[in-house]
Amino acid sequence: MIKAILIFNNHGKPRLSKFFTHYxxxxxxQIIRETFHLLAKRDDSCCNFLETGSLIDGTDVKIVYRHYATLYFVFCVDSSESELGILDLIQVFVETLDKTFENVCELDLIFHVDKVHYILSEIVMGGMVLETNMSEILTHIEAQSKLEKSEAGITAAPVRAVAAVKNFSPSVANLSNISLPSLPNIPTSFKELKTALPNFNKKF
Structure with missing residues (x-):
């Protein structure tokens, strides 16, 4: 089982941390700091996994990692996981990020953290591996992006409708130029009313 997935830079600043057990x-x-200290002193020529002793939960945990430029991608796993399998999984994760963000860099992880977590959830859920086929993962990500765009369009529809109404509404200046049909003179006194109604005296 995967216990945790961590991404931090060469200075130990975490850019992503996903724990599959509550801490x-x-x-x-503390786990992030200790993991960084273990990896920072390792040479790039060393193998990409090491035993950590009782780093998490007081149980033996293996760290499997890859170092890309300024970022460490780290998977903390128990003894049931294959080190080489996890290395391949890290490669799938990184290549998926690279395809999604077009040459992924550290800033992409900072400014698009929600999308990075979504990509990760397509690969690993609850500490278990869900998908390793990158094309399938990218298909799901593209479908999610289309859904988000369509929802954004629905949300923006009322705003566009209001703007359209404002554009079609006549201005105050235009209202002053509208000619209205003339209305008949309305009697203002009882005498004018009698004149206006010739049969008034006959009935009353």
Whole structure:
């Protein structure tokens, strides 16, 4: 089982952290710090996995990682996971990010954290691997993007409708030029009313 997935830069600044077991914020930060210290002192020529002792939950956990330019991609797993399988999974994750963001960099992880978490959830859920086929993952991501765009269009429809009404509404200046049909003179006194109604005296 995958215990945690971490991404941090060469200075130990976390860019993504996903724990599949509940830990307090302090414990999570401690795990990130200790993991970084373990990896920062390793040479790039070393293998990409190591035993950590009792880093998480007091149980033996293996760290499987890849170092790309300024970022470490780290999977903390138990003994049931294959190190080589996890290395391939990290490669799928990174290539998917690269396809999605077109040459992914650290800033993409900072400014698009929601999308990065969505991509990760297509690959791993609840500590279990869901999908390793990158084309399938990209298909799901594209479908999600289309859905988000359509929802954004529905949300913006009322705003566009109001703008259209405003554009078609006549201005005050135009209202002053509208000619209205003349209305008959309305009697203002009882005498004028008698004159206007010739049969008035006959009936009353």
């Amino acid at each position: 307090s914020e302090d414990v999570q930060q």
